[in-house]
Amino acid sequence: MTTEPSAPPRQPTLRLRDPRHRVHPRAILWWTVRSAVFWVVVALVQVAFLVFADQPPGWLTTTLIITGVVGVLQMAVEPQWRYRVHHWEATPDAVFTRSGWIRQEWRVAPVSRIQTVDTKRGLLEQLFGLATVTVTTASAAGPVEIAGLGQADAARLVDELTATTQATAGDAT
Amino acid sequence: MSTETETVASSPVDVPEPEWRRLEARTVLVRPFNEFIGFIPLLIGAIALGQHNDQKIWYGLGVITLLIARGVLHWATTRYRITDEQVEIRHGLINRQRMTTRRERIRTVEATAKFGHRLFGVTSVRIGTGQHEHKGHRPVRLDAVTTAEADRLRRVLLQRNDIAVADPTSPAEPPAGVVLAKLDWRWLKYAPLTLSGLFAAAAILGVVWRSVNELDINVSRVGLMRSGVRWFEHASAGAVIAAVTLVAVVLIVFGSTLIYVLKYSGYELTREPDDTLHVRRGLLTTSAVTIEEARLRGVEIREPLLLRAGRGARCLAVATGLAHRSESHLLMPPGPAVEAHRVASRALRLTDGTSPTQVRLARHSAKALRRRLVRAVGSGLVVVLLLWLASVALGWPVWLWQVACVLPVLGVPLGWNRYRNLGHALTPRYLVSRSGSLERRTVALQRTGIIGWQVRRTFFQRRAGLITLTASTSAGRGAYHVFDITTSDGLRLADEAVPGLLTPFLVED
Numbered sequence: 288m289t290t291e292p293s294a295p296p297r298q299p300t301l302r303l304r305d306p307r308h309r310v311h312p313r314a315i316l317w318w319t320v321r322s323a324v325f326w327v328v329v330a331l332v333q334v335a336f337l338v339f340a341d342q343p344p345g346w347l348t349t350t351l352i353i354t355g356v357v358g359v360l361q362m363a364v365e366p367q368w369r370y371r372v373h374h375w376e377a378t379p380d381a382v383f384t385r386s387g388w389i390r391q392e393w394r395v396a397p398v399s400r401i402q403t404v405d406t407k408r409g410l411l412e413q414l415f416g417l418a419t420v421t422v423t424t425a426s427a428a429g430p431v432e433i434a435g436l437g438q439a440d441a442a443r444l445v446d447e448l449t450a451t452t453q454a455t456a457g458d459a460t
Numbered sequence: 461m462s463t464e465t466e467t468v469a470s471s472p473v474d475v476p477e478p479e480w481r482r483l484e485a486r487t488v489l490v491r492p493f494n495e496f497i498g499f500i501p502l503l504i505g506a507i508a509l510g511q512h513n514d515q516k517i518w519y520g521l522g523v524i525t526l527l528i529a530r531g532v533l534h535w536a537t538t539r540y541r542i543t544d545e546q547v548e549i550r551h552g553l554i555n556r557q558r559m560t561t562r563r564e565r566i567r568t569v570e571a572t573a574k575f576g577h578r579l580f581g582v583t584s585v586r587i588g589t590g591q592h593e594h595k596g597h598r599p600v601r602l603d604a605v606t607t608a609e610a611d612r613l614r615r616v617l618l619q620r621n622d623i624a625v626a627d628p629t630s631p632a633e634p635p636a637g638v639v640l641a642k643l644d645w646r647w648l649k650y651a652p653l654t655l656s657g658l659f660a661a662a663a664i665l666g667v668v669w670r671s672v673n674e675l676d677i678n679v680s681r682v683g684l685m686r687s688g689v690r691w692f693e694h695a696s697a698g699a700v701i702a703a704v705t706l707v708a709v710v711l712i713v714f715g716s717t718l719i720y721v722l723k724y725s726g727y728e729l730t731r732e733p734d735d736t737l738h739v740r741r742g743l744l745t746t747s748a749v750t751i752e753e754a755r756l757r758g759v760e761i762r763e764p765l766l767l768r769a770g771r772g773a774r775c776l777a778v779a780t781g782l783a784h785r786s787e788s789h790l791l792m793p794p795g796p797a798v799e800a801h802r803v804a805s806r807a808l809r810l811t812d813g814t815s816p817t818q819v820r821l822a823r824h825s826a827k828a829l830r831r832r833l834v835r836a837v838g839s840g841l842v843v844v845l846l847l848w849l850a851s852v853a854l855g856w857p858v859w860l861w862q863v864a865c866v867l868p869v870l871g872v873p874l875g876w877n878r879y880r881n882l883g884h885a886l887t888p889r890y891l892v893s894r895s896g897s898l899e900r901r902t903v904a905l906q907r908t909g910i911i912g913w914q915v916r917r918t919f920f921q922r923r924a925g926l927i928t929l930t931a932s933t934s935a936g937r938g939a940y941h942v943f944d945i946t947t948s949d950g951l952r953l954a955d956e957a958v959p960g961l962l963t964p965f966l967v968e969d
Contacts, residue, residue: 299968301951303915306965376965383965391922393915396932397961400911424911425780427938428930431912 303393306376306383314373314435317415318366324411326358375433377444379451382422382431394431400424404448406441420444480539480550486580487604488535492527494576540602542616547587549600561600565589567755567781569614570788571748573607578746583610587617588781614750618736637730637738640806647795650772651720652713654794655764660715661708724793729803737777737807739790749788755780757909757935758890759791759804761817761902768900773800777807778905778936789936804904816890816904821883827924828944829879836875840867884942884953891931891957893942903940907957909933915950929954 333351337343368388376383382396405421412418418441423430436444538551547566549559568588577583582604589600605613651657692700727741737751758778767773775792782789792803805815847861878897885892890904912932921927921944929942929950942950955962 298948298952300948301955301966302947302969303951303962303965304967378964381961381964390916390918392917393965394912395914395962395965396912424932425934426911426932427934428912428914428932429939 303385306374306385308375308440310370310373310375310433310435311417311437311440312370313415313417313437315366315370317411317417317435318369319362320415321411322358322362322365326354326362330354330358373435375436377447382448384431384433386432386434396422396424396431398448398451401448401452404445404452406445408438418442422448478541478543480541483535483538483540483602484582484604484606484609485535486582488528488531490574490576490580490582490604491531491534492524493579494574495527496524497575534603538602542613547600547617549602559600561587561589563617566617567752568779568788569617569750570782571610571614571750573604573742573746575744577604578744581607583607585610585613614748615734618750618752619734637732639728639730640737641727641729641792641799641803643724643727643741643793644795644799647793648717648720650767650770650794650796651716653764653766653770653772654716654720655766656719657712657714657716660719661711664711664715720793723787727793729791729807737791741790741793747788749782749790751777751779751782753809755935756807756906757933758903758905759807759815759817760904760936761797761800761804761815763797763900763902765898765900767794768797771797773797775800775803775807776936778903778909778933780935782936808904816885816887816892817902819885819887819892821885821892821894822949824879824882824884824944825926825946827926827946828882829876831920831924831926831944832879832882833872833875836871836878837868838871840864840869840871843867882943884945886953886957891940891953893940895941895943905931905933905940909935910958913954913958913962914939915954917947927951931957 330351333347333354337347337351365388369386372385372388372391374385378398380398382398382401383394385391385393401422401424403421403423405423406418407421408418412435416438417434418436418438419432419434420436420441421430421432433441433444534551538549540547540549542548542563544563546563547561551557566587566589570586570588571583572586573583583606584601584603585605587600587602602613695703722743722745724741725743726746728739730738730740731753732738732750735753737753737756739747739749739751741747756777756779760776760778761773762776763773772794773796774790774794777789777791779789791807792800801815801818802813804817805813808815810816844861844864844867847856847864850856851858851861874897878895881894881897881900883892883894886907887904889907891907891910892902892904894900894902910931910933914930914932916928916930917926924944925947926944927947927950929945931940931942931954932938933940942953945953951962951966955966
């Protein structure tokens with residue numbers, strides 16, 4: 288923001304900074320296992336065909352190999368990449384998140400527009416002691432989700448948001 | 461009826477707890493009747509052609525009996541009441557449900573009367589709240605009440621305590637609203653430019669085909685069809701194509717005009733004295749939508765390709781609490797684009813007559829053009845490639861991929877047009893965004909109605925330095941996009957549109 292009158296009227300380039308906090312490191316493990324489950328199921332279906340079908344098509348072996356290679360690659364890359372991308376932050380005014388890997392997304396929701404704050408724990412998440420915090424607003428565009436938080440962090444975040452949300456008036460639409 | 465209106469209007473404080481009301485008793489017959497109309501072509505066919513199949517008729521009668529039973533049950537178990545605080549609806553026999561909606565959360569009231577409803581003088585009322593209708597979030601609907609009761613509900617439900625009540629001496633006839641727009645029959649020439657004719661033609665063919673099928677009519681026995689088939693067998697390819705095109709064009713023009721008349725005759729947009737917008741339309745099925753103005757978050761101008769070519773457009777409301785499948789958010793049916801913009805500006809109470817949907821939009825960068833072209837041409841190429849592979853590996857006919865070669869070529873003007881239509885602007889009160897080619901959409905979204913931002917970036921967008929900026933809102937589709945805007949411009953746009961929200965998260969490079 289230069290104020291010199293002689294400066295050309297060029298505006299500075301803006302970018303979004305990362306939200307302050309990372310998700311829990313165990314989330315890497317969680318994402319890996321989640322992918323593993325998916326790929327094992329995909330592979331098992333093909334194996335079942337290979338074993339039980341009378342005359343399994345020849346290309347099934349090829350797709351099985353491809354499944355294996357893609358699966359291993361994805362499991363090696365995605366969780367690490369996600370961990371680098373996923374960030375979150377809650378200020379008194381807004382919730383700010385970044386998520387995704389190949390396709391990334393930043394979301395900002397003002398605290399004054401928050402309608403509900405929920406915690407949810409899937410089976411795998413419970414296994415790793417993680418939780419997902421879902422913050423909904425009146426928009427149909429979908430809630431702001433912070434996945435892979437440590438359970439203590441999640442509980443603290445929910446308390447904090449609930450407190451600030453209640454302090455703000457209005458019907459959040 | 462009029463006395464009740466008066467009591468509610470004059471002193472809401474002293475009114476005793478209101479009674480539970482039932483739906484109108486005539487409702488019992490309406491739904492079966494509406495369903496029955498669907499059977500009429502079948503019955504006519506059966507009687508006229510004398511080919512009735514007893515089993516099918518019994519089956520049909522059975523279905524109608526069940527429908528009547530359901531109607532009776534629905535009527536007998538439904539009660540509703542309106543207290544000062546809320547609207548309560550109870551229904552269900554075994555699975556009892558009680559729906560409560562706070563009156564201050566009501567944003568829209570929509571009265572729809574299908575042909576059957578009209579015949580019995582009743583109307584179905586849908587009450588829209590700020591809640592979005594996810595799965596399991598049932599809309600609050602009263603199907604059906606008398607037309608007079610529907611009118612009373614509309615007025616009472618959207619009445620706020622702080623708004624002056626209409627003159628109590630004539631509660632039966634409230635002061636008329638200001639007419640903002642009315643149907644001009646010259647707009648009918650835009651009807652064929654909407655694609656509704658295609659659907660109409662398809663529907664007509666569908667009904668004919670179904671009737672023929674259901675009634676086991678042997679097509680070759682009908683003389684006209686036989687001579688038609690014979691002509692087809694002997695005519696040249698050119699004549700066949702010409703004949704088919706002609707028939708299709710006639711069907712589409714006829715169908716779309718018919719649909720336009722059915723849907724939009726009697727169209728009128730008014731502003732009522734209680735600060736609501738009121739849209740009335742429909743010939744057989746009538747619809748009256750009331751939108752609380754304070755909840756109008758913007759307007760949208762839609763110009764599908766054909767309509768755009770004829771300088772036509774539709775105008776829609778971006779409002780909370782409207783069903784989005786149907787056209788309940790319609791502010792103006794297909795008509796001249798100039799008029800659509802004028803309606804938009806009037807609906808938004810802009811006195812200078814220029815709508816934010818008409819402002820000069822900032823073009824997006826050349827990288828956005830490249831992305832549009834790559835995507836339009838690329839998807840065509842993928843189709844060609846797949847068809848070519850199929851012809852080599854699976855023995856699909858070769859002409860398939862050869863014909864498909866047109867697609868990537870068409871992709872060039874499509875991509876170019878999609879780029880030309882990309883644009884955004886910020887006015888003192890609205891964020892304006894335009895996109896789309898096959899259907900161009902220009903949205904003017906109230907800046908104060910934006911309740912959050914999403915910034916999305918795919919792998920390729922990242923390389924091009926672009927983002928897709930999405931404004932969340934409680935109204936309309938809930939998310940409005942600005943596609944492929946330069947990262948810095950997009951963030952600045954968002955930061956200026958809603959001051960302060962994004963600022964703490966921005967850094968300068």
